[in-house]
Amino acid sequence: MKACHFFFHTFTFVAKMACFVAIEGFQVSGRYIIKEMTVLFDSNCYQHFHFNSPIDLIIGPRDWNTIRSQQNNSGLILQDDSYLPYEIIGYILSKLLYIRVYTAGNQTKNALSYYMPKADIVDICQEWNFKYPSVLEDAPCFLKHCARYCSLSKARTIRAAVQIFQIQD
Numbered sequence: 187m188k189a190c191h192f193f194f195h196t197f198t199f200v201a202k203m204a205c206f207v208a209i210e211g212f213q214v215s216g217r218y219i220i221k222e223m224t225v226l227f228d229s230n231c232y233q234h235f236h237f238n239s240p241i242d243l244i245i246g247p248r249d250w251n252t253i254r255s256q257q258n259n260s261g262l263i264l265q266d267d268s269y270l271p272y273e274i275i276g277y278i279l280s281k282l283l284y285i286r287v288y289t290a291g292n293q294t295k296n297a298l299s300y301y302m303p304k305a306d307i308v309d310i311c312q313e314w315n316f317k318y319p320s321v322l323e324d325a326p327c328f329l330k331h332c333a334r335y336c337s338l339s340k341a342r343t344i345r346a347a348v349q350i351f352q353i354q355d
Contacts, residue, residue, distance in 0.1 A: 204228055204286040206348065208340035209294050214249045218297045220275055225282065226341040233278075234338050240272040276301050288348050290316055290340065310344060314351045318343060 210222040226232040279301040295309040310316040325338035
């Protein structure tokens with residue numbers, strides 16, 4: 187048995203452990219900027235992160251309409267409003283390399299694959315034709331925004347869907 191230290195929690199690998207990852211952010215100049223990320227484990231422990239923007243971010247004139255629209259819907263802002271530097275995302279995700287990662291959506295899978303190219307990432311939208319319900323359960327996110335745009339609410343929904351789909355397999 188191998189213990190894995192993930193920030194404040196310790197987990198033991200008995201079999202192939204799984205986690206559920208959801209992200210929220212902005213598409214800016216062909217690049218997806220992660221502003222919020224949740225990693226939810228089978229054990230119901232989770233880590234919920236909010237990030238500053240990357241230091242090398244260049245915003246083109248066309249991006250401002252997308253940014254304003256996304257800010258109005260998600261409650262996330264592009265400015266540096268968090269304590270965690272953007273550059274720590276790679277370090278956080280490196281702790282998940284040997285864990286099966288379930289996520290939903292091609293954009294999220296591509297963003298995670300950028301940081302973890304060899305990881306076992308399962309996009310449940312592709313695998314099981316999953317679609318988010320029209321209303322998601324509220325979660326204690328610490329930001330004022332709709333559950334539809336909350337990575338914690340999405341991670342919980344992904345976990346519930348995976349449990350249902352695995353029973354049906």
